[in-house]
Amino acid sequence: MPDRKTVRPSRRVLIAGGAVLAAALALAGAGAAGLLSGHGHSAAGHSDGLRHTGVDASAGSCGTGWHDPRPGTQVFDVHNTSSVPVEVYLKDASSGAVYGEVEGLGPGTTRALRVTIASGSYAFGCFPDDAASVTGPTVRVPSGGDGSGSSGKSDSSGESGSSGPAAVPVSQHDLIPPTLSYQKWVTGRMGSLVGAARQLDTAVRADDPARARKAWLTAHLDYERLGAAYGTFGDADAAINGTTAGLAGGVHDKDFTGFHRIEYGLWHGESATALRPFADRLVKDVVALRTDWRQARMDPLDLGLRAHEILENTVQFELTGRTDYGSGSNLATARANLDGTRVVLSRLRPVLSGRYPGLKTLDAELDRTQAVLDRQEHGGHWTAPARLGRAEREKVNAAVSGLVERLADIAALCDVRRSS
Template sequence: MFRDRVAGRPVVAGVLALALSGAALAGCAAHRAAPAADDADGLPHTTVQVSLGRCGTGWSHPRSGVQVFDIHNASDAPTEVDLIDPRTQAVYGEVEGLGPGTTRPMQVTVGGGSYAFKCLPDDADAMTGGTVTVPGHAPAGPSAPAVSEQDVIPATIAYQKWIGGRMTVLAARAGVLKGDIDRGDLAAARRDWLTAHLVYETMGAAYDTFGAADGEINGTTAGLDGGVTDKDFTGFHRIEYGLWHGASAAALKPFAARLTADIGALRRSWPQARMDPLQMGLRAHEILENTVQFELTGRTDYGSHSNLATAAANLAGTREVLSGLRAQIAARYRALPQLDASLARLSGTLDGVGHGGHYPPLDDLSRTRREQLDAAADDAVERLADIAAIFDIRRTS
C-alpha cells in the first residue's frame, strides 16, 4: 500500500532540494576576494540580495568553480530564487520558499558562460536580474530546462490509459484467485495469488490516485491496532496471510469476495479519475524507493516470501513510467545512459537470483547476493532522485 509505505520515511522534498542545488542541477556561483574565515565549508561565498523590484544583486566578481551564493530575501514576501541560463532558461540551482528576512545557501558549480538570477515571489510576477558573464571555458555543471505541466500531460494521459488496461488484467486474475478459494483449491490459490498480486505491483505510479482503494486492495497492517486480525486488514496481504498460515477456504472466502469487489469498483471509477501530471517524475522515484524500504527488507512479507518477485514487478512499473517521460528526460538529463545502465544492472541482479521468473525467499540469499542486490537498487533509487528533481514542476512566470 503506497500510503502505508511512505509513512515515516524522509520527505522527498529534501531529496529534491539537495539534488537541485548539487548533483542533479549543479550550477553557477560567485565569490568574495577570498573565503571568509567563518566559511567552514572552505568554499567562496557571495551574498546575493533579492527584494521587491530587484533580483540577484551583489554578484560582482564572477569566476568558475564550486561556490556558494548566500541568498538573502530583503523583501516582505516569500520567494523562490533560481540560477538560470538567460538564453535557454535552463535551471542550474534553486532555493525554494525563502522567507522574508532570511538567508539560505545555494551551492553550485559554474563554467564559462552567461548566468542570471530569476526571482519568483509569492503573488507577484517573476523577475530576472542582470546577466553576468563568467570568463573562461570551464565546463558548467548539469542544468535542466524547467518542466511545465503541459510537458507531462501527454505522458500522464498515456499512463492512465495503460493503468486502465492493467485493471482489466488485474480483475481477471483476481477472479481466478477467488474461484480457487471458492472451490477449496488452496494450492492453486497460492499460485494464483502471486500472479494477481504482481499485476497490482506494476501499477505503482497510480496508487495515490487510487485513494482509499489502494489500502483496501493492497494494504498492510501498518497503523492497525489489531494487526493481522484487525477488521480493516483486507485485500491481497490479508489473503496472503491466510493462505500461508493455515486458514481454511471458508475463512478466506469473504476476503476473496471483498478483493474482487474492491478491484471491480476501482476499475469502474477509473475512467473518471484524473492523475496529477505534476507527480509523474516523483512517482518514478518513489516506486523503487519503496521497493528498497519494504520489499528488500521483507517488511511486506505475510508468508508468501515473494518480495523479490514484487521487486521485479516494481522495476517493470518504474520502467513503464519512465518510458512515457523519456523524450522529456533525454532533453534535460545528460546522465540518462547511466540511469538506463543502473536499471539494467538491477534487473540483471534480480534475474541472477531468480529462475524463469521464480525467486527464492530473501532469507535464502547469501550475504554477498543481498549486498549486490541492495547496492544495485540503491544506485537506481539515487539516480531516479535526479528525475524527481527535474520533474519538480516550478514556476516560470
C-alpha cells in the same frame, strides 16, 4: 504498495554527492541550509576554499551584488532582504536553463548556492511568495580563471572548462502528455488484473491451495506493476493491498482485507471456507477499481515523483520484509515494482531527453538491478529477503538503493518550477 503517503521531498536534499545530482539542477548546492556570514563580498579564503559572492534576493534587488564575475566552481551566498519567503534560481540568461536553486529562503536569511559556471551570460530569478517573479540583471562571465580563489586552476587555454549541468525547468504542460499516456497504459492493464483476481477466487473456491498460491502471486504482481497510480486509487488501494499497519486486531482485524489478508490465510493453513469471503471481496474491489479508473485523473505533478517513490517504497517495505504475510515473495514484488518504474520512465523520456544527461547510465542501472533481482527467482519461487545470504543481501540492497538515489534526480527534475 500499501499504506504509503505521498511526501514531496525537498528538491535540494534528495541525494548526497555527485554529478548525477548536479544534473538535477545542482540541488546539492542549495542544500547547505545553515545561516552564513559574509554577505555582500566576493573573496576566497572560506573554509571550503571556494570563491564566495553575496547576492540579494528580493523583488527590488534580485541578483544585485554580483560584481567581478568569474567562471568556475563557486558559492553564492544568497540573502533574502524582503519580508516574504522567496525561491531563487541561477539561470542562463538566454535559454532559461537552471544551474542551481535555493528553495524557501526565509526573510532575512542567507543560504549557500554552489554552482559551476563557464563563460557566458547569467541572471538570477527571484520568485517571492504570492508575488510576481523578478529577473535580475544579466551578468556576463568572461573567460579565464576558475573562480575558486588561489587554489583554482584553469586549463592551458585559459578557459575554466564547461559549466555544471543545467536544465530548462519542466512545466505542468510538459507533464500532461506523459501522464495521459500512463493513464491509458493503466487502463489497458485493468482487464488483466481483474482476470487474475477471478482466477485466484476460482482456485480458492476449488480448495486447491497450490493453485491458489500461484494465482495469488500472479494477481498481486499485476497490481504492484501499477505503482505510479496508487495515489489516484484512493481508498481502493487500502482495501486491495493494505497491511495490518494501524489495525488494532492485526491479521484478524475486520478491516484487514485484500491481497495480504488472502496471503496470510494461504500460507498459514486457513480453510477455503475462511478465505472465500476475502477472495470474493477482492474481485469486487478490483472490478470497482476498473470502473472508477475510467473517471480518474492523475495529477501530472505526481508522475515524476512516482518514478522515484515506487522503488523508494520498495526499499522500505519489500527489502525489509515488512509486507510479508507468509509467501516470502517480497523480491518478486520488488521486481514488479521495477517493471512499474520502467513504464513511468518510458512515458517521461520525452521530457527527460535533453534535460537529463544521465539517461544511458540510468538505463544501465535499471538493467543491472533487474539482473540482481532475477537471480533470486528459482523455477517460479522467490528467495525471501530473510533467507538471503549476506553477500546476496548486500548486492540486492546496493543495487536497489543505488537506483533509488539516481531516480531521485528524476523526481527533482520533474518538479514543476515557477516561471512567473
